[in-house]
Amino acid sequence: MQRCVAALFAVSISAYALPANAVVVHGRVWQATYVAAYQPTFGPSRVPFSGKLKLHVNNGIVSGTYVSESVRPDPLYGRTLSVNGGISQGHVTLDIAASGGFTVRGTLEGDGTIRGTATIRGGFYTFVAKVKS
Numbered sequence: 001m002q003r004c005v006a007a008l009f010a011v012s013i014s015a016y017a018l019p020a021n022a023v024v025v026h027g028r029v030w031q032a033t034y035v036a037a038y039q040p041t042f043g044p045s046r047v048p049f050s051g052k053l054k055l056h057v058n059n060g061i062v063s064g065t066y067v068s069e070s071v072r073p074d075p076l077y078g079r080t081l082s083v084n085g086g087i088s089q090g091h092v093t094l095d096i097a098a099s100g101g102f103t104v105r106g107t108l109e110g111d112g113t114i115r116g117t118a119t120i121r122g123g124f125y126t127f128v129a130k131v132k133s
Contacts, residue, residue, distance in 0.1 A: 031056045036066070036129035038118045049074050053083065053129050060087050066096050075120055076102065092116065 032055055039048035049072075055064040062085040068076040081102070085094035092114050096102035104127050106116015111131070118127040 028059050029057065032112060033132045034114065034129040035132050036127070038125040038127040041117070041124040041126050047072055052132070055083065057087060062086055062094060
C-alpha cells in the first residue's frame with residue numbers, strides 16, 4: 001500500500017511540473033524575466049514606456065536589473081538600472097535606481113504578473129509586468 005501511495009504521489013507531482021523557465025511564485029528562491037510597461041495614470045493616454053525586468057527573489061528579498069526598451073523618449077533614457085525590493089504576502093515593492101527615483105508598489109498574482117502603481121520623479125504611472133515566455 002505504501003508503495004502505491006508513493007507512486008501515486010510521484011505521478012501527481014510530475015503532472016504539475018513547471019517548465020524550467022517558469023516562475024515559482026510560492027517558492028522561497030526563484031527568478032524570472034519580465035516584460036514591463038508603465039503609462040501615466042493622469043493625462044492623455046499614449047504608447048506606454050517599456051523595458052525588460054530581470055528579478056531574482058531569495059526569501060522575499062528582490063534584486064535584479066531593469067533595461068529600458070521604450071520606442072519613444074523615456075524618462076529613464078534607455079539605461080540599465082539596478083533593482084532592489086521585497087515581496088511579502090503577495091505585495092511587491094521595487095526600487096529601481098534612477099535619478100529622481102522610480103518605485104513600484106503592487107501585487108504579485110498567481111501567474112507571476114506584477115500589477116501596481118509606479119512613481120517616477122513625483123509622477124504616477126500604471127505599472128504591469130508579465131513573465132516573458
